[in-house]
Amino acid sequence: MENTQKTFRSNSLTSQEFIELEEKWCAHNYRPIPVVLTEGKGVWVWDVEGKKYLDMMSAYSAVSHGHCNPKLLSALTEQANRLSMCSRAYYTDVLPLFLQKLCFLTNMDCALPMNTGAEAVETTIKAVRRWGYFVKKIPENKAEIIVMARNFHGRTTGIISFSSDTDYKHGFGPFLPGFKEIPFGDTKALEAAITPHTCAVLTEPVQGEAGVIVPPKGWLTEVSNICKKHNVLLIVDEVQSGFGRTGKMFACQHENVQPDGMILGKALGGGFFPVSALVGKDHLMRVFTPGSHGSTFGGNPLGAAVALRALELTEEEKLPERSAELGDYLMFQLKAIQSPCIQDVRGQGLWIGLDIKKEYASARLVCEKLKENGVLSKETHETVVRLAPPLVISREELDWGIGQIRKTIENL
Numbered sequence: 001m002e003n004t005q006k007t008f009r010s011n012s013l014t015s016q017e018f019i020e021l022e023e024k025w026c027a028h029n030y031r032p033i034p035v036v037l038t039e040g041k042g043v044w045v046w047d048v049e050g051k052k053y054l055d056m057m058s059a060y061s062a063v064s065h066g067h068c069n070p071k072l073l074s075a076l077t078e079q080a081n082r083l084s085m086c087s088r089a090y091y092t093d094v095l096p097l098f099l100q101k102l103c104f105l106t107n108m109d110c111a112l113p114m115n116t117g118a119e120a121v122e123t124t125i126k127a128v129r130r131w132g133y134f135v136k137k138i139p140e141n142k143a144e145i146i147v148m149a150r151n152f153h154g155r156t157t158g159i160i161s162f163s164s165d166t167d168y169k170h171g172f173g174p175f176l177p178g179f180k181e182i183p184f185g186d187t188k189a190l191e192a193a194i195t196p197h198t199c200a201v202l203t204e205p206v207q208g209e210a211g212v213i214v215p216p217k218g219w220l221t222e223v224s225n226i227c228k229k230h231n232v233l234l235i236v237d238e239v240q241s242g243f244g245r246t247g248k249m250f251a252c253q254h255e256n257v258q259p260d261g262m263i264l265g266k267a268l269g270g271g272f273f274p275v276s277a278l279v280g281k282d283h284l285m286r287v288f289t290p291g292s293h294g295s296t297f298g299g300n301p302l303g304a305a306v307a308l309r310a311l312e313l314t315e316e317e318k319l320p321e322r323s324a325e326l327g328d329y330l331m332f333q334l335k336a337i338q339s340p341c342i343q344d345v346r347g348q349g350l351w352i353g354l355d356i357k358k359e360y361a362s363a364r365l366v367c368e369k370l371k372e373n374g375v376l377s378k379e380t381h382e383t384v385v386r387l388a389p390p391l392v393i394s395r396e397e398l399d400w401g402i403g404q405i406r407k408t409i410e411n412l
């Protein structure tokens, strides 16, 4: 049957009308904050009625470089005008430069480019299992990966198989075997969980989706030592924490830990393009052979050009240093808010979770009120409001946001 619905491309509709259209035509796998965005620049975004908001969510760190960053936009358009897509059936003059830069930055030997974070995690599961069989000589199909309770690594069927969140799993079984869950931050549990069949430990350095949970100091170092002792690979998922979010280029650098593999995504695409990668040491990465893994779009020239420029900008504009300095400032200012509604303020760099006491308000309600006051955030679970602005934010812009947050909390 012919679709008789009119399609709209301009701002001829109101926010409410766009929301109704999206609710009708888009699967309900998200529950968005009711705001309809049409433009972004730096740390600011505008809705279709022209109201301006400070983005304190940055698309879960994908927009760390700021919205429509002009330098990244020119890298994108330049490459788009030259060669945008060609599969890995051929070499290009941009992919190796991007991956070389990525390996220098992470102190790794080799990278496998993919598109989304979840794909890079899936890539990792394949890599560490193969390493387990080929190098560690684990008997076939016995490899185990140790993961953390309340982890978040993406939404594919493989990944949700080891999620501890029942919402992520409900109705999607049967699940992939071969994972063992231990509490986050507990080294004793880790020692106890390792068997001769353990090939890897997979962890976030800071648990983002769980509510910006920072592990005890020294924990990751201890994990790294335990892994070495038992010939187990350490894989750190830095998809959200990477590229300055926590105040270091990578969160594992807070502990000077060098993992065997690192999973990257989100900010790697500069807010323009999905670019992800598994980067690792040779002993892990050489398990890949032609045909053992692939992706039509992974490593495409357009994504590679933007990602290369995004890496350069992260260094040139000192985004990790900015994040450390402004993150400390934000933390100090939030802790200074005297309100009985606040249970806890925690985080690292410009990545802060504001835990709201249930009896006062849900995190969702706080996010909706923040939106009314011109600040965009998004709740995670029932109680946590996450604050993670683009790392290019200025002190003045941050001050404005802090003022609005204070006002919102004080009026709950």
Ligand SMILES: *Cc1c(COP(=O)(O)O)cnc(C)c1O
Residues within 6 Å of the ligand: 060, 115, 116, 117, 118, 119, 121, 152, 153, 154, 155, 204, 208, 209, 237, 238, 239, 240, 241, 265, 266
């Ligand atoms: C977002 C995220 C992923 C998944 O990335 P997608 O691009 O959404 O597939 C994986 N790991 C962590 C830690 C993340 O925050």
